[in-house]
Amino acid sequence: MGTSWSARIVDAPPDSAMAIEAVLNRVIAQMSNWEADSAISRFNAAPVGKWMALPADMMTVLRAGLYMARLSGGAFDPAVGRLVARWGFGPDGLTGLSAAPNHPAPWTAIEVEGDRARRTADVTLDFSGIAKGFAVDAVAMALHDLGATHFLVEIGGELRGQGVKPDLQPWWVDVEAPPGLFLPTLRIALCGLSVATSGDYRNFREVDGTRLSHSIDPKTGAPIANDVASVTVLHESAMLADAWATAIMILGQDRGMALATRQGIAACLMQRTASGGQEYMTPALAAMLE
Structure with a gap:
C-alpha cells in the first residue's frame, strides 16, 4: 500500500506478526492497483460488461464503497481510478493530462450481483480511500481470533485501539494539525474505536505554484x-x-460536515483560512470529548 504498519500488542499471542503479514498480503493481492496480477487490476482490465467473481474481502470493500457513494452523492467513489490516474496519482505516475473521462458518476457504472461484479462503462476501481481502513479492521480481527484483547493497530496513519495499555490507560492518540495550521492537537482515546485521517499535505503535487x-x-x-x-x-x-x-474531504466544510452531522458521525475538519486555520467538529465528536 506504499506505507508502513505497526502493532502494539499486550501479551502478544505467538505468531502475531505472521498473522498480520498474512492479512496484509491478502489485502494487497486483492486490492492493490500497483500489483498487475491483483484481483482489482484484473477486474479493471476485464472487458466492459464481463462479470467477474471477486474474492470475499474485495467484495466487502466494494459493497461498502458503493454504499458510501450512494450516501455521499458520489463524493466518495470507489470507481474513480481513471481520474486518479489522469492526475498522476496512480501506479504509472504523471504521464501527461489527457482528456477527462466523460463519466460524471463512475460508481454508477459498477454492478454487483452475489459474489461477482462488472463494469458497464470504462471506469476503474481504486480503493485508496478505503482499503487501508479495511486492512486495519482485518488485522484487528486476526489478532482477536488469536486471543489478543489489548492492542493498537496502525496502517499508514489509520488506527484501531482495543482494550487498554498495560498501565490500564486507554490507547491515547494525538491528531496533529496539518503543517502551517496553528490549531490545538486533538487527543482521543481509542477503546474499541478506529480513527482515520484524510489530508492534502502528504500526497500532493505542485504545478505552477498550485x-x-x-x-x-x-x-x-x-x-x-x-x-x-x-x-x-x-x-x-x-x-x-x-x-x-x-467523503467529507471532497464535499468540503459546509456539505461534508452537514452530512456527517445528519448521520451522527464523529468528525473533525481543519480548513485553511487567510488567518491560518479553522477547526470544525460535528456534535457527535464534541460529545465524545466532553
Missing part, C-alpha cells in the same frame, strides 16, 4: 480546491472511518 491534492472530486474530475487541509473521523469500523474522511 497544490494538487490526491483527493479527486468525481463531479469536477479534478483535485479538490476547497481549502480543506484534513478531516479526521472516529468510527467503530476503520474501513468506514477511512471512507467517511475521504
